[in-house]
Amino acid sequence: MTATRGLEGIVAAETKISSIIDDTLTYVGYDIDDLTENATFEEVVYLLWHTRLPNKAELAELTQSLADNAEVPQAIFDQFKTYPLDTVHPMAALRSAISLLGVYDSEADEMSTEANYRKAIRLQAKIATVVTGFSRIRKGLEPIAPKPELGYAANFLYMLHGKEPAPIEIEAFNKALVLHADHELNASTFTARVCVATLSDVYSGITSAIGALKGPLHGGANEQVMKMLSEIGSLDNVENYIQTKLNNKEKIMGFGHRVYRKGDPRAKHLRVMSEKLTKLTGKPELYDMSVKIHDMIVEQKNLPANVDFFSASVYDSLGIEHDLFTPIFAVSRTSGWIAHILEQYANNRLIRPRAEYVGPGMQKYVSIEER
Numbered sequence: 001m002t003a004t005r006g007l008e009g010i011v012a013a014e015t016k017i018s019s020i021i022d023d024t025l026t027y028v029g030y031d032i033d034d035l036t037e038n039a040t041f042e043e044v045v046y047l048l049w050h051t052r053l054p055n056k057a058e059l060a061e062l063t064q065s066l067a068d069n070a071e072v073p074q075a076i077f078d079q080f081k082t083y084p085l086d087t088v089h090p091m092a093a094l095r096s097a098i099s100l101l102g103v104y105d106s107e108a109d110e111m112s113t114e115a116n117y118r119k120a121i122r123l124q125a126k127i128a129t130v131v132t133g134f135s136r137i138r139k140g141l142e143p144i145a146p147k148p149e150l151g152y153a154a155n156f157l158y159m160l161h162g163k164e165p166a167p168i169e170i171e172a173f174n175k176a177l178v179l180h181a182d183h184e185l186n187a188s189t190f191t192a193r194v195c196v197a198t199l200s201d202v203y204s205g206i207t208s209a210i211g212a213l214k215g216p217l218h219g220g221a222n223e224q225v226m227k228m229l230s231e232i233g234s235l236d237n238v239e240n241y242i243q244t245k246l247n248n249k250e251k252i253m254g255f256g257h258r259v260y261r262k263g264d265p266r267a268k269h270l271r272v273m274s275e276k277l278t279k280l281t282g283k284p285e286l287y288d289m290s291v292k293i294h295d296m297i298v299e300q301k302n303l304p305a306n307v308d309f310f311s312a313s314v315y316d317s318l319g320i321e322h323d324l325f326t327p328i329f330a331v332s333r334t335s336g337w338i339a340h341i342l343e344q345y346a347n348n349r350l351i352r353p354r355a356e357y358v359g360p361g362m363q364k365y366v367s368i369e370e371r
């Protein structure tokens with residue numbers, strides 16, 4: 001038995017939900033480029049959960065169900081108020097809140113397909129309210145009740161900022177949600193599938209996935225990109241800052257990918273939105289800095305930008321706090337996690353790989369007095 005480090009190249013599941021072939025990402029056979037230009041996030045949620053696009057009535061029904069389930073138990077917000085709000089990371093708060101939502105769902109351990117679908121709706125609806133509610137509570141503000149008739153993307157920004165967003169902001173945020181919705185067997189999706197393959201419940205699966213997404217090698221990279229841009233501060237500082245990091249063999253967040261070789265197909269959409277939005281908000285230097293970093297990394301390391309690189313300046317332009325970037329990734333990716341969880345339940349087998357043992361050979365127990 002020989003271990004494959006990081007399971008690179010191992011095919012660990014069959015899926016009908018999304019695929020990455022020759023650097024093209026598709027959801028159920030639809031090119032991500034096509035969906036990003038044309039689809040709403042709600043349509044993508046339906047697509048991932050039902051493996052087909054909805055008709056008008058089906059989309060209306062899903063939208064209504066998301067609206068009907070957007071409110072969260074007051075206990076979630078009360079719990080937030082007990083946290084050390086100056087220091088707690090929103091991903092830690094989110095991980096705890098999703099787990100707590102399971103405590104308040106009387107159907108949490110009901111494993112029928114219908115009950116799991118109802119939980120899917122509840123989770124997708126409530127996670128937006130949880131993330132925006134946390135952001136408000138830590139600023140000493142009250143959470144804003146959802147206005148679901150705005151649509152998922154617009155309602156999120158409304159609950160976050162307390163005012164209805166402009167059309168360009170809705171367009172950018174909807175695109176970001178569509179682009180982050182699913183990504184084959186990424187680390188957090190694999191985590192969710194491993195968890196529910198024990199026949200554990202949906203809340204446990206999503207809570208585990210949030211834990212995996214939190215890390216800076218996965219979803220946490222987008223916050224780190226913004227941290228880097230803030231540290232660099234101006235276009236003139238880019239060269240020195242990046243060169244020093246490269247000379248020290250440090251990783252540059254937002255670049256590289258386990259699966260893509262030529263480039264992450266999601267990055268170009270966010271690059272376009274970043275250019276537009278940074279101009280509109282009077283921070284074009286943020287985009288110029290990003291492009292300069294991008295060109296240096298491509299030239300010297302031949303590493304293309306991934307989804308996290310330009311999403312950072314897009315979210316910053318939307319007035320979103322930097323430590324909310326990864327929770328927003330989770331809001332979108334919940335749709336994909338749920339799709340994979342439902343797929344796993346439908347054709348389940350426990351996921352239990354082996355390990356290559358590299359420790360000492362057989363040893364005899366020695367009593368504690370003799371050690």
Ligand SMILES: CC(C)(COP(=O)(O)OP(=O)(O)OC[C@H]1O[C@@H](n2cnc3c(N)ncnc32)[C@H](O)[C@@H]1OP(=O)(O)O)[C@@H](O)C(=O)NCCC(=O)NCCS
Binds near residue numbers: 006218221251258303
């Ligand atoms: C995404 C990522 C974890 C993939 O990891 P991986 O497939 O295990 O690849 P490795 O970390 O083994 O990297 C392979 C080589 O490329 C280099 N490399 C990979 N990503 C790099 C980056 N962002 N900056 C600089 N060098 C990088 C590594 O240093 C390594 O070089 P070496 O062989 O000389 O040691 C990795 O590219 C990374 O850490 N990127 C930054 C974090 C990030 O943006 N994550 C979001 C992914 S969507």
